Amino acid sequence: MKVLVINCGSSSLKFQLIDSQSERCLAKGLCERIGIDGSMITYAPEGGEKEKTVTPMPDHTEAIRLVLEALTNASTGVVKSLDEIGAVGHRVVHGGEKFAQSVVITDEVLQTVEECNDLAPLHNPANLIGINACRKLMPNTPMVGVFDTAFHQTMPEEAYLYGLPFVYYEKYKIRRYGFHGTSHSYVSRRAAEVLGRNYEDLKTIVCHLGNGASISAVKNGRCVDTSMGLTPLEGLIMGTRCGDIDPAILEFLAHKEGKTIDEVMSVLNKKSGVLGLSDNLSSDFRDLEDGYHKGDANASRALKTFCYRVAKYIGAYVAAMNGVDVICFTAGVGENAGIVRTFVCEYLGYLGIALDQEANGRRGQDIVISTPDSQTTVMVIPTNEELAIARETVRLVG
Numbered sequence: 292m293k294v295l296v297i298n299c300g301s302s303s304l305k306f307q308l309i310d311s312q313s314e315r316c317l318a319k320g321l322c323e324r325i326g327i328d329g330s331m332i333t334y335a336p337e338g339g340e341k342e343k344t345v346t347p348m349p350d351h352t353e354a355i356r357l358v359l360e361a362l363t364n365a366s367t368g369v370v371k372s373l374d375e376i377g378a379v380g381h382r383v384v385h386g387g388e389k390f391a392q393s394v395v396i397t398d399e400v401l402q403t404v405e406e407c408n409d410l411a412p413l414h415n416p417a418n419l420i421g422i423n424a425c426r427k428l429m430p431n432t433p434m435v436g437v438f439d440t441a442f443h444q445t446m447p448e449e450a451y452l453y454g455l456p457f458v459y460y461e462k463y464k465i466r467r468y469g470f471h472g473t474s475h476s477y478v479s480r481r482a483a484e485v486l487g488r489n490y491e492d493l494k495t496i497v498c499h500l501g502n503g504a505s506i507s508a509v510k511n512g513r514c515v516d517t518s519m520g521l522t523p524l525e526g527l528i529m530g531t532r533c534g535d536i537d538p539a540i541l542e543f544l545a546h547k548e549g550k551t552i553d554e555v556m557s558v559l560n561k562k563s564g565v566l567g568l569s570d571n572l573s574s575d576f577r578d579l580e581d582g583y584h585k586g587d588a589n590a591s592r593a594l595k596t597f598c599y600r601v602a603k604y605i606g607a608y609v610a611a612m613n614g615v616d617v618i619c620f621t622a623g624v625g626e627n628a629g630i631v632r633t634f635v636c637e638y639l640g641y642l643g644i645a646l647d648q649e650a651n652g653r654r655g656q657d658i659v660i661s662t663p664d665s666q667t668t669v670m671v672i673p674t675n676e677e678l679a680i681a682r683e684t685v686r687l688v689g
C-alpha cells in the first residue's frame with residue numbers, strides 16, 4: 292500500500308509518500324508560507340531533482356491540492372492516479388488522555404481531538420485543518436491520526452503528576468504528557484531489533500535531541516517517564532526553548548523587564564535554549580560546534596550547559612528504571628553531533644560507559660558507538676517518524 296504521511300503546521304505542511312511493502316519513501320516535500328505572501332512548494336521524487344515552485348496557497352486545502360497534483364504529475368509524479376494512495380497518516384501533536392493509541396479518523400475522533408485543542412493551541416488546530424483539507428480532497432481514502440503524546444500515556448501517576456493542587460489535574464487535566472512519542476517509540480524498538488534483543492526485556496533511554504529535544508525512559512517496552520510536560524517547553528535545554536526553570540522566573544522577569552506573561556512566554560519559547568545561552572550566536576549545533584573549536588566562549592557555554600542537562604536527565608531515568616541497558620541518541624543533533632554524545636557520555640562513567648570514537652564519528656546508520664566492553668550499550672539510531680506513522684496507518688487500515 293502507498294501511504295501519504297502528512298505533518299501539518301499552522302503555515303507549513305510536510306509530506307512523504309511511503310510504499311509500505313518496501314518502506315521506501317517514493318516522494319517527499321514541504322509547503323511553506325501557507326496563507327502568507329510568497330508561498331512555496333518543494334517537491335522531490337525518490338532519486339530525482341528537488342523542485343521549488345512559488346505559487347499562491349491561500350489555505351491548507353490548496354496546499355494539499357498542490358501536493359496531490361505534484362504526486363500525480365505526468366513527468367515528475369510517482370503515482371498515476373490518487374486511487375493508488377491507499378491511506379493517509381496524519382501526525383497529531385496532542386491527544387491528551389483521550390488517545391493512548393493511533394486511531395482511524397472519523398467525525399467523532401475529530402471532535403475528540405478538538406477537545407484537546409486547549410492543551411496545544413498552536414499545533415492541534417493546524418493538524419485538524421490539514422486532516423479536514425485532506426478529507427475534502429480524498430473523501431474515500433481512509434485516514435489515521437498518530438499522536439505525539441500517545442506513547443507516553445503508559446507513564447505512571449508519580450511520573451506524570453506535577454506538585455500542584457490535585458484539583459487542577461481533575462479540572463483542567465494539567466499533567467505531564469510528553470511529546471516526540473512516535474520517535475521515542477520507533478527508536479527504542481529499533482534499538483532492540485538492531486541488538487537482537489527482546490524489546491520487552493530492555494531498559495532503554497532515548498535522547499531525541501533536535502531543535503526540540505526530549506528524553507524518555509522505556510522499561511519493558513513501555514514509556515515510564517519523559518522530559519517534556521504539559522507542553523514541549525519542559526525538560527531539556529533546546530534550540531530556542533528554555534526547558535526546566537524555576538517557575539518564579541516568570542514573575543521576576545515580567546516585573547524587571549515590564550513584560551506581559553505572553554511576552555515572557557515568547558522569550559522562554561523563542562529566545563532561550565542554546566540560542567539564548569550562546570548570547571544569540573545560534574540555535575544550530577553546527578555553528579556551536581564550529582564556535583567551540585575556535586574557542587568561542589558563547590558557543591562553549593551553550594554546548595556544555597546543554598550536555599550537562601542531558602546527562603542529568605539520564606541519571607534521573609537510570610534511577611526511575613533502577614538501571615539502564617541501552618542509551619540511544621537520535622534526531623538532528625543526536626544523530627550528527629558527535630561532540631554532544633562525547634560530552635554527555637563523559638558524565639556517565641558510573642554506568643561503565645566507554646565510547647568507540649571511530650564509531651562515534653560515523654553518520655546516517657543504526658550503530659553501536661560504545662566499545663564491546665562498555666557496561667551500558669550506547670547507540671545512534673536515526674529516527675524516522677514518517678515511516679513510523681506509515682506503519683501505524685497500515686496496521687490500522689491496511
Ligand code: AMP
Pocket residue numbers: 500501502503530574575576577580622623624627628
Ligand atoms: P531536528 O529538529 O531533528 O530536525 O534537528 C535540527 C537540528 O539538528 C539543527 O537545528 C541543528 O542544530 C542540528 N544539526 C543538523 N545537522 C547537524 C550536523 N551535521 N551537526 C550538528 N548538528 C546538526
